[in-house]
Structures are given as structure tokens and as C-alpha cells.
Amino acid sequence: MDDLNQPKKKCCSGDDCASPSEDHSGLQPLFVSAPSDEACCGSAPGPQSSSYEKPGYKLLHFVEEFIETPIGPIPRVKTHMERTDILGTLAARLGTGRNQYKIAPGLYCVGNPGQDSAVLVTANYKLSFDTLRKELTLLDAWILVVDTRGINVWCAAGKALFGTREVVRCVNHSMLKKLVRHNQLILPQLAATGVSAHQVKKESGFAVLWGPVRAKDIQRFIANGRKVDGSMRRVTFSMGERIVLIPVELSQLPKPTMWLLPAIFLLSGIGTGFFSLSDAFSRGLMVLTAYAAGILGGAVAAPVLLPWIPLRAFALKGMLTGIAAGLAVAAIFHGRIIWVEALALLLITIVISSYLAMNFTGSTPFTSPSGVEKEMRRAIPLQAAAALIALVAWVGAAFAG
Numbered sequence: 001m002d003d004l005n006q007p008k009k010k011c012c013s014g015d016d017c018a019s020p021s022e023d024h025s026g027l028q029p030l031f032v033s034a035p036s037d038e039a040c041c042g043s044a045p046g047p048q049s050s051s052y053e054k055p056g057y058k059l060l061h062f063v064e065e066f067i068e069t070p071i072g073p074i075p076r077v078k079t080h081m082e083r084t085d086i087l088g089t090l091a092a093r094l095g096t097g098r099n100q101y102k103i104a105p106g107l108y109c110v111g112n113p114g115q116d117s118a119v120l121v122t123a124n125y126k127l128s129f130d131t132l133r134k135e136l137t138l139l140d141a142w143i144l145v146v147d148t149r150g151i152n153v154w155c156a157a158g159k160a161l162f163g164t165r166e167v168v169r170c171v172n173h174s175m176l177k178k179l180v181r182h183n184q185l186i187l188p189q190l191a192a193t194g195v196s197a198h199q200v201k202k203e204s205g206f207a208v209l210w211g212p213v214r215a216k217d218i219q220r221f222i223a224n225g226r227k228v229d230g231s232m233r234r235v236t237f238s239m240g241e242r243i244v245l246i247p248v249e250l251s252q253l254p255k256p257t258m259w260l261l262p263a264i265f266l267l268s269g270i271g272t273g274f275f276s277l278s279d280a281f282s283r284g285l286m287v288l289t290a291y292a293a294g295i296l297g298g299a300v301a302a303p304v305l306l307p308w309i310p311l312r313a314f315a316l317k318g319m320l321t322g323i324a325a326g327l328a329v330a331a332i333f334h335g336r337i338i339w340v341e342a343l344a345l346l347l348i349t350i351v352i353s354s355y356l357a358m359n360f361t362g363s364t365p366f367t368s369p370s371g372v373e374k375e376m377r378r379a380i381p382l383q384a385a386a387a388l389i390a391l392v393a394w395v396g397a398a399f400a401g
Contacts, residue, residue: 060103061085062133067109071175077108079137085130092127093244095251101126102150107174108133111140115181118222120211121167122188123148123156135215139222142179146170157194164196164203171204186211186218186226189233237364242303249299249360257291264288267391271398279398286337287394290329290345294352297325302357306364314364315379318357322350340397347390351383 052066052073053059061084066073081089092101105124109117110133119142122132129145136143146166148156156162171185185206187195190213197208212221212232221228264287269280298318302309309317326349330342337345358379361372 062130067112069179071107071178074107074109074142077110077133077143079110079133079135079139081130081134089127089130093247093251095248098248098251099150103129103145105145105147105170107176107179108143108145109141110136110143111138113140113142115179117141117180118186118226119144119176119180119184119206120186120218121146121170121191123151123153123162125150125152125156128152132215132218135218139219142176144170144174144176144185153188154190157191160194162191163194164199167195167200168203171200171206177205183207184209184226186221188215189213189228190235237306239304242306245360246300246303249303249356250295252359253295253299260291261288264291267395268398270395283341283394283398286329286333286341286345287348289332290326290348291352293325293329294322294349295356297321297349297353298356299360301325302353303360313358313375313379314361315354315358315375315383318354319350321357322353325349325353338397338400340393340400344390344394344397347386347393351387351390354379355383 061082062077063075064078065076067076088101092098102124103126117140120132120136121144122128124145124147129143132143146162147170148161148166151159151161153162167185167187183206185200186209189210192210195208197210201207209226210228211218212228213235214232217228217232221232265280265284268283268287269275269277271279298321301321301324302314302318305321306317309320311317311320323346326346329345329349330337333342333345358375361375
């Protein structure tokens with residue numbers, strides 16, 4: 001109570017404050033006047049807590065308010081992105097907290113939906129949810145978010161996380177039958193690999209309508225009588241769509257790189273004198289250059305130039321960009337290395353580039369899960385063999401020189 005008696009700022013006067021000389025038989029309120037939003041001891045007070053707040057729970061920034069429905073309050077979400085959403089998207093693209101970038105599954109809404117409003121189904125990956133809600137301006141609709149464990153629609157469908165069982169469970173758990181009087185669910189077309197439409201109808205009573213591939217077409221889809229045209233079914237993979245995936249691929253590299261760096265410099269220092277710090281540094285930088293060139297070839301050049309690189313398999317596409325990058329590395333160090341070292345650097349670049357390009361297959365619409373597995377079974381042993389040859393050549397060159 002000593003702090004209240006400090007003459008920092010006169011926050012109250014007269015009858016607004018309890019007199020310290022009054023005799024109180026029990027605890028009494030300090031202020032007896034109506035609460036004020038004016039600044040007093042510091043900044044102005046924040047907004048009053050929502051009636052929907054509960055101890056231990058947090059209202060998310062994208063929730064505008066709650067609407068009362070026959071099944072209880074349902075959050076109405078904003079259809080515009082705020083700075084927090086944009087920064088969250090950027091962080092997820094860069095791999096920061098991507099596995100935790102998700103929202104609670106269940107029912108949400110936009111606008112003022114009623115019993116006849118559309119029910120749109122999506123994943124609980126926050127980026128998927130944001131992509132949908134920002135396209136729903138001026139639309140009244142329910143959004144049923146299924147628990148895909150924070151994975152996007154397409155990948156979750158391939159893993160059976162966005163599957164028949166989960167859709168049926170969410171429909172039944174959300175008591176959707178008491179909320180709408182129709183029996184239609186609009187699912188993203190990219191979820192088709194994981195969801196059996198007739199089984200969903202059988203187990204939940206709701207028919208599945210396959211919506212457009214892209215959320216930006218959802219309003220046109222609804223205005224068109226909930227029918228898709230050819231453009232809504234077409235999957236594109238433009239240069240812009242490929243480039244936006246590059247940071248995701250690069251975000252997976254820091255951890256293995258931290259393990260590889262010490263090995264690179266240690267192996268580069270081995271020679272006739274057992275170990276040389278100067279060789280470890282000078283030759284280690286050469287291998288590091290080849291490693292960086294391989295990343296550039298497989299994780300950047302291969303996605304950007306994808307349609308124009310010959311051969312179908314992604315590992316082979318990465319091999320071609322790796323050869324180009326490896327030759328550039330060999331040219332940089334020409335005159336400072338012997339042919340065995342040049343071969344080792346070339347192989348290192350090719351292996352890294354081929355592996356990273358192959359890893360990109362999971363982000364493209366060109367391959368199926370079985371196709372990816374088949375390519376990996378063939379390519380990984382060859383990549384491992386090439387890496388072993390490069391290692392032997394690089395270490396052996398120190399003794400040959």
C-alpha cells in the first residue's frame with residue numbers, strides 16, 4: 001500500500017478515493033467511482049477482457065468475436081491478414097516453428113452464416129487456414145478445420161491425416177447436423193487422395209463436394225452453383241510458386257550443416273604429416289565452396305529452371321545442375337588443385353545438388369508418393385556411392401600431392 005501513497009500523480013481526489021483515516025472493519029474498495037479509461041499512473045488501460053475468455057485459454061488475434069448458435073458460441077474470424085499473420089507466414093516459410101504453426105481444430109465462421117450457408121473444410125495448418133479465410137471476404141460461411149497435426153492439405157492427404165476418418169470425426173464431434181439443414185461439405189480438391197467421399201457420406205450423412213484447387217477460386221465456385229470449371233481443376237506450378245518453396249528447402253539445411261562442417265575441416269587436414277591446420281582451413285574452404293555450390297544447384301537452380309532441365313527424374317535434374325555448379329567450382333580453384341581433387345569437388349557438388357533436387361519432389365504436383373519412393377530407392381544408393389568416392393579421392397589426394 002506504500003506505493004499508493006507516493007505523490008507521483010494525482011489519480012483521484014475528493015469522494016473518488018477512500019480516506020486513509022476512515023475506520024474500516026473489513027476490506028474496502030480503494031475506488032468507489034465508475035472505472036475510467038483515462039491514463040493515470042502510466043499508459044491508458046487496455047480493453048476489457050472478453051466474456052469468452054477462460055482461465056488457461058487465449059483468444060487468438062484473428063478471431064473478431066463469437067456468434068451464438070444452437071450448438072454454442074462459434075468464433076468469427078477476420079478475412080484480412082494482420083502483421084502477426086504475415087510475420088507468422090514468413091517464419092513458417094523459413095522453417096521457424098513450422099511444425100507448431102497450427103490452430104485448434106473445430107468450427108469457425110466468416111460473415112453471418114446461417115443454416116443454409118456453405119461448410120468449407122480445411123487443414124489446421126495455420127498457413128492453409130489463412131489462405132482460405134483471406135479469400136472469404138463478403139462471404140457467409142462455416143469453416144470446419146480438421147486435425148491434420150499442423151500439416152497442409154495436400155501433404156496431410158498423402159499421409160492419410162486429412163483422411164476419411166478425420167473428416168467424419170470432426171463432422172460428428174462438431175455437431176454439424178444441428179447447425180445446418182443441408183448435408184454438403186466442400187473439401188479442397190487436393191484432399192481427394194486421402195478422403196473417400198462415399199465413405200464420408202455413409203458414416204456422417206454429409207455428401208462431399210470437391211471444391212477448386214485454389215482458395216482464390218472459392219467465391220467463384222459458390223457463385224457458379226458450387227460447380228468447378230476446367231481452370232478451377234488445373235494444378236499449376238509456376239516459377240513464382242516454385243521460388244516461394246525455396247526457403248522451405250533451405251531451412252532444413254542448418255542442422256545437417258552443423259554436423260558436416262567439423263567433418264569437412266577435419267578430413268581436409270589429414271595428410272602426410274598426419275594433420276595440418278593450414279590444410280584443414282585451405283582445403284576445407286574448397287570443400288565448403290563445393291557444398292555451397294551443390295546447395296545452389298539443387299535447392300535454387302533446379303526449382304527455378306525445372307521445366308527447362310532435361311530428364312524426368314528430379315535426382316537427374318539435380319545431377320545436371322550439379323555438374324554445371326561443380327565445373328564452376330573446379331574452375332575457381334584451377335591451378336591450386338590436382339585432377340583428383342577436382343574430381344572430388346565435382347562429385348561433392350553433384351551429390352548435394354542431386355539429393356536436394358530429389359528432396360524437392362515432395363513439393364511438386366509432378367510426382368506421386370509412390371513415384372517419390374521409387375526414385376529415392378534408385379537414387380540414394382548411387383548418391384551414397386558417389387559421396388564415398390569423393391571422400392576417398394579428397395583424402396587420398398593429400399597423400400598423392
